[in-house]
Amino acid sequence: MCGIVGYLGHRQAYNILISGLHRLEYRGYDSAGVAVVNDDGSLEVCKAKGKVSNLEQAAAGVNLTGHLGIAHTRWATHGEPNNINAHPHLSQDGTLALVHNGTIENYAVIKQMLLDNGVEFTSETDTEVLVQFIAYIRNENGCTLFEAVTSALRQVEGAFAIGLIEVNNPDTLIVARKASPLVIGLGDGETFIASDATPIVGYTDKVIYLKDNEIALIKRDEELQILDLTDFHKSDIDIQEIKLSLAQLEKGGYDTFMLKEIFEQPTTLRDCLRGRIVEESSRIKLSGVELNRDVFAKCKRIVLVACGTSWHAALIGKRLLQDFCNLPVEVEYASEFRYSNPYLTPDDVVIAISQSGETADTLAAIQLARQKGAFVYGVCNVVGASIPRNTDSGTYIHVGPEIGVASTKAFTGQVTVLTLLALAVGQLRGTVSPDTVKEIADGLSSLPETIEEVLKLSPRIKELSNIFTYARNFLYLGRGYNYPTALEGALKLKEISYIHAEGYPAAEMKHGPIALIDQEMPSVIIAPSDSLYDKVISNVQQVKSRGGHVLAIVSKGNTSMDNIADYCLDIPEVHECLTPIVASIPLQLLAYYIAINKGKNVDMPRNLAKSVTVE
Numbered sequence: 054m055c056g057i058v059g060y061l062g063h064r065q066a067y068n069i070l071i072s073g074l075h076r077l078e079y080r081g082y083d084s085a086g087v088a089v090v091n092d093d094g095s096l097e098v099c100k101a102k103g104k105v106s107n108l109e110q111a112a113a114g115v116n117l118t119g120h121l122g123i124a125h126t127r128w129a130t131h132g133e134p135n136n137i138n139a140h141p142h143l144s145q146d147g148t149l150a151l152v153h154n155g156t157i158e159n160y161a162v163i164k165q166m167l168l169d170n171g172v173e174f175t176s177e178t179d180t181e182v183l184v185q186f187i188a189y190i191r192n193e194n195g196c197t198l199f200e201a202v203t204s205a206l207r208q209v210e211g212a213f214a215i216g217l218i219e220v221n222n223p224d225t226l227i228v229a230r231k232a233s234p235l236v237i238g239l240g241d242g243e244t245f246i247a248s249d250a251t252p253i254v255g256y257t258d259k260v261i262y263l264k265d266n267e268i269a270l271i272k273r274d275e276e277l278q279i280l281d282l283t284d285f286h287k288s289d290i291d292i293q294e295i296k297l298s299l300a301q302l303e304k305g306g307y308d309t310f311m312l313k314e315i316f317e318q319p320t321t322l323r324d325c326l327r328g329r330i331v332e333e334s335s336r337i338k339l340s341g342v343e344l345n346r347d348v349f350a351k352c353k354r355i356v357l358v359a360c361g362t363s364w365h366a367a368l369i370g371k372r373l374l375q376d377f378c379n380l381p382v383e384v385e386y387a388s389e390f391r392y393s394n395p396y397l398t399p400d401d402v403v404i405a406i407s408q409s410g411e412t413a414d415t416l417a418a419i420q421l422a423r424q425k426g427a428f429v430y431g432v433c434n435v436v437g438a439s440i441p442r443n444t445d446s447g448t449y450i451h452v453g454p455e456i457g458v459a460s461t462k463a464f465t466g467q468v469t470v471l472t473l474l475a476l477a478v479g480q481l482r483g484t485v486s487p488d489t490v491k492e493i494a495d496g497l498s499s500l501p502e503t504i505e506e507v508l509k510l511s512p513r514i515k516e517l518s519n520i521f522t523y524a525r526n527f528l529y530l531g532r533g534y535n536y537p538t539a540l541e542g543a544l545k546l547k548e549i550s551y552i553h554a555e556g557y558p559a560a561e562m563k564h565g566p567i568a569l570i571d572q573e574m575p576s577v578i579i580a581p582s583d584s585l586y587d588k589v590i591s592n593v594q595q596v597k598s599r600g601g602h603v604l605a606i607v608s609k610g611n612t613s614m615d616n617i618a619d620y621c622l623d624i625p626e627v628h629e630c631l632t633p634i635v636a637s638i639p640l641q642l643l644a645y646y647i648a649i650n651k652g653k654n655v656d657m658p659r660n661l662a663k664s665v666t667v668e
């Protein structure tokens with residue numbers, strides 16, 4: 054979703070801003086813009102609809118030579134994606150430029166007040182309302198810019214991360230945040246700001262994650278000041294080290310980030326498991342569980358909250374926690390949970406799952422759960438993101454930066470961590486036998502090799518993708534542990550190929566979707582040799598007898614599907630609870646190759662954002 058970059062230092066700001074925007078492209082956006090306070094004292098703005106490369110073309114003849122600037126990638130919320138609505142936005146007198154992520158909910162009331170006072174607007178955005186409001190307060194009250202910004206931000210409702218610069222003031226950059234992330238990078242005589250750490254990597258490894266309701270005054274050659282917007286007390290400055298490398302942010306020889314991330318999974322799962330299976334596979338060690346033994350020993354219910362792919366991981370987590378912890382477990386979409394007045398008590402543990410750690414709905418669900426006294430545990434990928442900082446405890450999945458908008462390695466990392474979590478809690482509560490822990494832990498330890506084996510199917514899946522690219526609709530079917538795998542396979546296909554796909558519990562198909570089946574609508578069946586295999590076989594027969602084409606994912610050595618399905622992909626046999634991880638790999642590849650055949654941009658699919666920071 055929207056991305057902010059800013060720079061104040063001794064280098065040419067424009068170059069740093071553009072390279073930062075490129076690094077933020079993965080978040081998803083539809084226009085981009087840049088503003089620089091030039092060395093001649095002017096404030097120059099340049100914007101373009103579409104890609105950052107369009108902005109670079111538009112900026113070619115423009116004077117953007119200065120050492121202070123802000124830039125933005127916009128994912129439209131208020132007003133269509135075009136040059137006018139793109140950020141930065143200027144105050145009417147042209148003295149202030151603002152970039153903003155988030156949404157100002159009371160913008161209409163403020164806009165009306167400003168219109169009544171003669172302010173004119175050029176765009177449809179809530180961001181222009183904010184910058185005009187700041188300028189209005191400054192003019193009306195004769196206060197400093199910093200005072201005007203704090204006053205405006207105390208009056209707006211909603212979410213924001215902002216970066217603000219002023220003409221004729223090449224030495225000051227103001228940033229603030231509420232419910233939308235913002236990172237400050239501290240270099241040697243230079244300061245960077247960004248929505249996440251990726252634009253800062255390579256310049257400095259020292260960062261400050263601005264906390265909710267904080268505002269920072271960044272001045273050249275002066276000590277950084279951070280204040281709390283609610284009571285103006287000085288905040289402690291907590292400098293952290295980022296451990297990302299430039300190599301992790303590059304494609305490493307693959308055509309796309311998505312393909313790189315699919316093929317990285319043996320490594321990312323090794324990283325995810327490192328140090329967590331101990332004593333010759335007989336014990337699972339998760340520090341988040343060990344530090345909160347009492348909470349997990351006494352808890353009476355677990356509620357998992359998440360969105361999108363992370364919600365699919367949560368559905369698998371439900372099965373794992375039910376099977377190994379003997380607890381009632383519920384799964385909720387974070388966006389529904391936050392408005393559902395959920396029944397929660399201090400005996401409940403809420404597990405929030407999020408790759409980015411910034412999803413607005415998941416963050417709001419966490420806040421609600423904590424208000425209601427539940428213990429909140431995060432399962433997150435991005436270190437230092439808002440979700441891990443707002444939960445009581447948690448586990449990082451440690452799969453490295455995921456740049457492709459369609460989640461792949463983060464999904465398998467999430468399911469791996471949920472498996473570890475269910476075993477660790479089950480161990481603690483005495484609800485899982487040591488033999489079962491050992492058997493599954495052995496399977497987890499072998500996952501990197503198992504997935505390497507599955508990845509060898511890639512050429513065959515590429516071939517099959519040619520057969521299926523014609524389809525306009527797909528059905529993905531699975532049962533038990535693999536019903537969520539079917540949902541995830543369908544989501545991957547939808548996201549990157551724009552083909553309509555529905556995931557369904559295989560047995561539910563006969564209650565409705567069976568009406569859709571004909572020769573034009575292929576079904577992908579996830580049918581490893583598990584406890585429901587025989588049941589799935591009869592569901593496949595129901596598809597076949599209606600003329601549907603079937604691609605089945607089956608366990609190696611089980612040939613009984615060969616004469617029923619049109620095509621079979623053999624995956625290694627693993628413990629039933631690990632089948633979603635293994636079976637999701639061919640589904641990722643199938644979606645990938647179909648999307649490539651259709652000429653789609655798999656890393657940045659239309660309309661999607663990597664970090665969904667609006668509700």
Ligand code: AGP
Nearest residue numbers: 361362363407408409412459460
């Ligand atoms: C995954 O392919 C999607 N892009 C999307 O559904 C994503 O999983 C969802 O927005 C949740 O994001 P999060 O894991 O960062 O919270």
